[in-house]
Amino acid sequence: MTIRKTLLVAFLGLGLGASILLTGVAFVKAREALRAEIDRNVSADATALAAQIDRTMLERLQNAAVWSRLDVMQDLRIRDIDKRLSQFLADVQRGYRDAYDDLSCTDRTGQIVASSDAALLGTTPVATTPWLQTMMSGVATTLSLRGERRGVLIEVPISATVGDGMLGTLRLNLNWPAVEGLLDHAAGESGRAVVLLDGEGRAIAASRTLRRFTPSMLRPLAPWRQLAGKVMQQSGAPLFDGDVIVGAALTPEHEPFPRFDWVALVIQPVNEALAPVHRMAVTFLLLLAVIAFLTVGIALWVSRTIARPIAALTAFTQHYVQTRVLHAPASGGTGEVGQLSDAFVQMVQEIDVSQKKLIRASKLAVVGEMSAVIAHEVRTPLGIMRSSAQLLGREPAISVEGRELAGFIESETDRLNRLVSAMLDSARPRPPLYANVDFHELLPRTVGLLGAQLAKRKIDVVLDLAARDAHVECDEEQMTQVILNILMNALQILAPGGRIDARTHDDGAALVVDIADDGPGIAPDERARVFDAFFFKREGGVGLGLAIVQQIVQSHGGSIEVGESERAGALFELRIPRRRSDAR
Numbered sequence: 001m002t003i004r005k006t007l008l009v010a011f012l013g014l015g016l017g018a019s020i021l022l023t024g025v026a027f028v029k030a031r032e033a034l035r036a037e038i039d040r041n042v043s044a045d046a047t048a049l050a051a052q053i054d055r056t057m058l059e060r061l062q063n064a065a066v067w068s069r070l071d072v073m074q075d076l077r078i079r080d081i082d083k084r085l086s087q088f089l090a091d092v093q094r095g096y097r098d099a100y101d102d103l104s105c106t107d108r109t110g111q112i113v114a115s116s117d118a119a120l121l122g123t124t125p126v127a128t129t130p131w132l133q134t135m136m137s138g139v140a141t142t143l144s145l146r147g148e149r150r151g152v153l154i155e156v157p158i159s160a161t162v163g164d165g166m167l168g169t170l171r172l173n174l175n176w177p178a179v180e181g182l183l184d185h186a187a188g189e190s191g192r193a194v195v196l197l198d199g200e201g202r203a204i205a206a207s208r209t210l211r212r213f214t215p216s217m218l219r220p221l222a223p224w225r226q227l228a229g230k231v232m233q234q235s236g237a238p239l240f241d242g243d244v245i246v247g248a249a250l251t252p253e254h255e256p257f258p259r260f261d262w263v264a265l266v267i268q269p270v271n272e273a274l275a276p277v278h279r280m281a282v283t284f285l286l287l288l289a290v291i292a293f294l295t296v297g298i299a300l301w302v303s304r305t306i307a308r309p310i311a312a313l314t315a316f317t318q319h320y321v322q323t324r325v326l327h328a329p330a331s332g333g334t335g336e337v338g339q340l341s342d343a344f345v346q347m348v349q350e351i352d353v354s355q356k357k358l359i360r361a362s363k364l365a366v367v368g369e370m371s372a373v374i375a376h377e378v379r380t381p382l383g384i385m386r387s388s389a390q391l392l393g394r395e396p397a398i399s400v401e402g403r404e405l406a407g408f409i410e411s412e413t414d415r416l417n418r419l420v421s422a423m424l425d426s427a428r429p430r431p432p433l434y435a436n437v438d439f440h441e442l443l444p445r446t447v448g449l450l451g452a453q454l455a456k457r458k459i460d461v462v463l464d465l466a467a468r469d470a471h472v473e474c475d476e477e478q479m480t481q482v483i484l485n486i487l488m489n490a491l492q493i494l495a496p497g498g499r500i501d502a503r504t505h506d507d508g509a510a511l512v513v514d515i516a517d518d519g520p521g522i523a524p525d526e527r528a529r530v531f532d533a534f535f536f537k538r539e540g541g542v543g544l545g546l547a548i549v550q551q552i553v554q555s556h557g558g559s560i561e562v563g564e565s566e567r568a569g570a571l572f573e574l575r576i577p578r579r580r581s582d583a584r
Helices: 003-067 071-078 084-095 176-187 215-227 275-323 335-377 379-393 400-427 439-449 451-456 476-493 545-555
Strands: 100-106 112-115 130-136 139-145 152-159 166-174 193-197 203-206 231-235 243-250 263-269 435-438 460-465 471-474 499-507 510-517 559-564 570-577
Touching: 003 152, 003 166, 003 176, 003 231, 003 243, 003 263, 003 275, 071 084, 071 112, 071 166, 084 100, 084 112, 166 176, 176 193, 176 203, 176 263, 193 215, 203 215, 215 231, 215 243, 215 263, 275 335, 379 400, 435 439, 435 476, 439 451, 439 460, 439 476, 439 499, 439 510, 471 476, 471 570, 476 499, 476 510, 476 545, 476 570, 545 559
Parallel strands: 460 499
Antiparallel strands: 100 112, 100 166, 130 139, 139 152, 152 166, 193 203, 193 263, 231 243, 243 263, 435 471, 499 510, 510 570, 559 570
């Protein structure tokens, strides 16, 4: 695995892992807190509703007990002839607004003789089955359910104040939708349902979402009476889809008043109850996605920032090992990684330079040893051969062919002698003899030394002497040899009619001399080797000319570089310090 992948995995593991963990913990804690709050609310609402139903029913029962003892009730003896009792009942019904559907009184035969609703006078009400009997303020009170139609009827006997016996019954037909309105209010708009169960588990009132079911259809809720005082999660089937949270509360006991033993159920579907948690989960997921996106972006940037210089350094090292050619990385990065990269590149460059110097020194050492032998063993025979060839060429009896062969011997001995001299110069260079030299005089003079050869090959040399200060402390003879060797290289490689440009310009404390031609140029992969001893491409070359040039320039503290000219030929750039104190 690469260092970039390692860093990327590490950053993503730390960043995303921590984010996912924190988000998961926050979600779980929020869900638990919300669930606890829902349970508290359901329990509190069930308790409050049971207490409110209890107060309402106690108020109705107490009203019935008090009204049954009023004097106006004694009008039942005369069957309410003057309608005073009916008027009273009508006034009470209006005064209590929606508390009662109607109030009526029956005589001993069960016929209605007084009522808040005139249409009921003279009728006999349908018999009902007593549902709950209790004592209220010493008065026996009976509650009855009105069949499948939800509703409660309160019946209180009316006793005669004179004599014994019963005059009839006071009937309070409760407006049950008003009671169910309390359940609707408790249910609210949150999707909850509220049910009121009697002592036998029958549903006697329900909120709007459950009123479409008949009491018999709500019988599956009967076992939930056992949850009174608790909050539990139950299966809502068949009335609800999925699980529900059920809060149950028993109507309170108020001594000496009767206890109804009713249970108020507040039912909250789990999906709707936890809807805020689901929305929170979506929010957390979106937040996690944003965090993941930012983490990935930052991780990619950091890993690339750290790994890029290291990868570039690795590629640089591999390329150098394979080709032995130095191409420095594009960027060393910043901080410690950048410093390490720069230091490593500099170290490799210095090692490369040292290796080249060592190779050059080894070659020159070999040249020196060879030169010593050649100087002793070759020059004397060469001198004898050259002298003999000259004498032989002056003999009058020699033929034309013989004189031509003697000329060949003389010219070849001269060439061998020059080779020996070049090898000796490269092996044992002498130290420079510094003097103040004007390159604007040196360059034209050196070009003039090659005038005949340049004219013969029709090669033009164009001088562009633009330097404002061309005076340099250097060895004039050695610098002449430097310029001469570079010009000779160009002269030997150019085709007839070629061109050489020699320019000077200033570069701070150094003078720069550019010598360019329009020849075939030097391939990029060969430019680093042109200054090596015995490296040559030209037929008949020895490969010591440019090695001597570099040696002389470096001994003056300067530098020489090879590149491509404007005309796609070779370009040699000499940089020579003007003063010895400026030499590096």
